[in-house]
Amino acid sequence: MAKPVFAQVESVPGSPLRPLWVSHGRVEGHLALGYSPAGAFSPDSSTLAVVSEDKVVLMNLSDASVRKVLRPRIENVTDLQIQSANFISPTRLFLLASGLVKTKEKGAPPRTPELAFQWYIDQDALFGKVNAVGNSGGFGAPRYFPKLEYLALSKDNNFDFWNPNSGRGGRVTIPDLTHRPNLFTISPDGHWLVVAQIEASGAPDPVVIRLSEHKLVESLAGHQATVLGIAFSRDGKRVATACEDGKVRLWSVPDWKLLETLSGHQGPVHWAEFSPDGAWVASAGEDKTVRIWSAEDGKLEQTLSESQAPVITVAFSPSGEYVAASAENTVLVWKRTPQ
Numbered sequence: 381m382a383k384p385v386f387a388q389v390e391s392v393p394g395s396p397l398r399p400l401w402v403s404h405g406r407v408e409g410h411l412a413l414g415y416s417p418a419g420a421f422s423p424d425s426s427t428l429a430v431v432s433e434d435k436v437v438l439m440n441l442s443d444a445s446v447r448k449v450l451r452p453r454i455e456n457v458t459d460l461q462i463q464s465a466n467f468i469s470p471t472r473l474f475l476l477a478s479g480l481v482k483t484k485e486k487g488a489p490p491r492t493p494e495l496a497f498q499w500y501i502d503q504d505a506l507f508g509k510v511n512a513v514g515n516s517g518g519f520g521a522p523r524y525f526p527k528l529e530y531l532a533l534s535k536d537n538n539f540d541f542w543n544p545n546s547g548r549g550g551r552v553t554i555p556d557l558t559h560r561p562n563l564f565t566i567s568p569d570g571h572w573l574v575v576a577q578i579e580a581s582g583a584p585d586p587v588v589i590r591l592s593e594h595k596l597v598e599s600l601a602g603h604q605a606t607v608l609g610i611a612f613s614r615d616g617k618r619v620a621t622a623c624e625d626g627k628v629r630l631w632s633v634p635d636w637k638l639l640e641t642l643s644g645h646q647g648p649v650h651w652a653e654f655s656p657d658g659a660w661v662a663s664a665g666e667d668k669t670v671r672i673w674s675a676e677d678g679k680l681e682q683t684l685s686e687s688q689a690p691v692i693t694v695a696f697s698p699s700g701e702y703v704a705a706s707a708e709n710t711v712l713v714w715k716r717t718p719q
Contacts, residue, residue: 401672401703403686404715405444407437411693411706412464412524415565416611416653418695419466419474419526425699429465429473430711436465436473438501441702444713450504456482457492466526472507473499474544476522494522496531496544511544520562527568527614534560539573554589556596565610566591572633574600574619576607586610586621588636598636602629609651609693613658618675620661622649628663630675640678644671655696662703664691670705670714686712 409432411417420429427447428439440447452475454460460479468474476496480489493515498507513522519533519540530541530549537557542549552573561575563586576586584606588598600621609622618639619631628642628649642652647666654661654675661673670684670691689707696703703714 400718401682401684401714401716403684404441404702404713405439406686406710406712407439407446408432408709409437409711410708411695411704411711412466413692413706413708414521415523415693416526416651416695417464417693417704417706418653418698419468419524420464420695420704421697421702422467423470423698425697425701427467428697428702428704428711428713429467431462431465434460434462436462436475436499439711439713441697441713441715448501448504450499450501452477452497452499452506454479454495454497454506454510457495458482458489463494464524466524468498468529468545471501473501474524475499476513476524496522498544513542514540520560523564525566528566528570530566532564532566534562534564534575536560539564552591552594554594554596557587557589561587563607563610565612567612567633568614568616571616572612574610574612576610576621584623600629600631600636600638602638605648608648609664611651611653613654613675614656615658618654618658620652620654622652622663624648626665628652628661628673630661630678640675642671642673642678642680644680644683645669650691651693653695656698656700660696660700662694662696662705664694664705666690668707670694670703670712672703684712684714 409430411420430437436450438447457479462477464476466474494513496513497510519535533540537554539552559579562577564575573589584603586600590597605624621629626645630640645665652663663671668687672682694705
């Protein structure tokens, strides 16, 4: 299922000491399609968890082979469709999925709410219990933040946070926010919430919320179309916004000044993400490319063009050695090698 592929890269001339990402494999399936897929990498960067309908394929990154195929199953649920798989520990995955409720009644069986649960890798078995997420209705799609280890949902001007390991959580209400945002992210230190795609709002610019005060404090102005992705750097000092106008913009924190505008994609940019050391930004585009940029000066370093479909999400491994990107039905991996 997973196989190495030959590199098809366009490298931008630069320092001979700069790394070059070369194609390292592909596998059928997808990573998280609505938020950062960084959690799909194991903590030691040895394995990538790829969702394939009702299965999770564990890809061995050293040689792009299939390490194991997990087949999660839940009692009294059929037709399980997995949305995302994130490593929550070296031995367990945190899964989001939904399915059909087993019933003896005639007619179409009811669909389950979004289900959140942990799955043992070695035993291929459920760990703990299955939780229903947002089953009261009216919530947007759940988003998992691997570094914070929190699942978050939005409803109206409320944000619900839940830690699947501790079972603890809470609600944050933003009085100034009059409509639900369909896109949001939270800083690694938990100080900032950045929201976009606010319903009933004609402004495309994301809004910054200081969580300690529950209030809007800034707007990231200048976007010419809908913002499709927002990601903080690992140190929380910068934010990248990926926009339908074909650009990636880098902003400083906490003064929220525009640092760089990354132009080059031919069409909307669905996602952008910083490398763990903050030196690089990877972006995923409708033009079927992943682009690697210097976060320091905004220069395009490399264009990765193996994908045959629009690329939706992209992330670096914790070691920074690998980049994984997800189209709708294919995951591609590149490995960094020194020039």
